[in-house]
Amino acid sequence: MYKTASRFLQYLAYKGATFWQPKHKRKKPKPQRNIIPKKIITAYRKKKYVKGKIIGQIKGGYSIHISSSKVFCPFSEMYPKGITKSDLSNLQNKELEFKIIQVYPNVVVSRKQAAKMEALRNARMAFKKRVILSGVVKEIKEYGVFIDIGGTDGLLRINEIKKKGLSSSDLIKGKIIKIVITDLDINTSRISLSLPVDLQTDHPFTKSDLVGI
Structure with missing residues (x-):
């Protein structure tokens, strides 16, 4: 019986028949997390302000360069109402203060909150003088x-x-x-x-x- 089966398989192989084999599913590579600089994580935990530069406008907000990393600042967190696009274009590539409001899954910053703190510091100086x-x-x-x-x-x-x-x-x-x-x-x-x-x-x-x- 086994010889007959073996000859039958040889015959099928000779005729070019293919046999079903279970397909092995390939494991999808896990997405790599963005490496967040230690400076940004420390500033987020200690609620400190960091300095960065406006690179340019992207979908939904602005791209900001902070500590050799590109981070995101939404339109709603850029400046209070009344600031025009021409005002923002004048600030491009200038060093400004930002507050880290999110670090995962992406780093998100706020210029509006940092600007308010700057205004309070200026107001304190004006109050003293x-x-x-x-x-x-x-x-x-x-x-x-x-x-x-x-x-x-x-x-x-x-x-x-x-x-x-x-x-x-x-x-x-x-x-x-x-x-x-x-x-x-x-x-x-x-x-x-x-x-x-x-x-x-x-x-x-x-x-x-x-x-x-």
């Missing part, structure tokens, strides 16, 4: 007006406005006005504002001096 600043009227409420002072907001209370002989109707949204910082809390990002006085005469500025610069 009692510098007169220019701010943009951002939002008008019953209790006061929120003023954008370069990346962060301060509150100009309604009683401070009335002291200078003005009303909330004089402060139109988008107007540039002169203000001084009277109080600042870095931890809560709360900034209190007031309308300034002329440092030479020690008298309040007139309405034309304060509004419509």
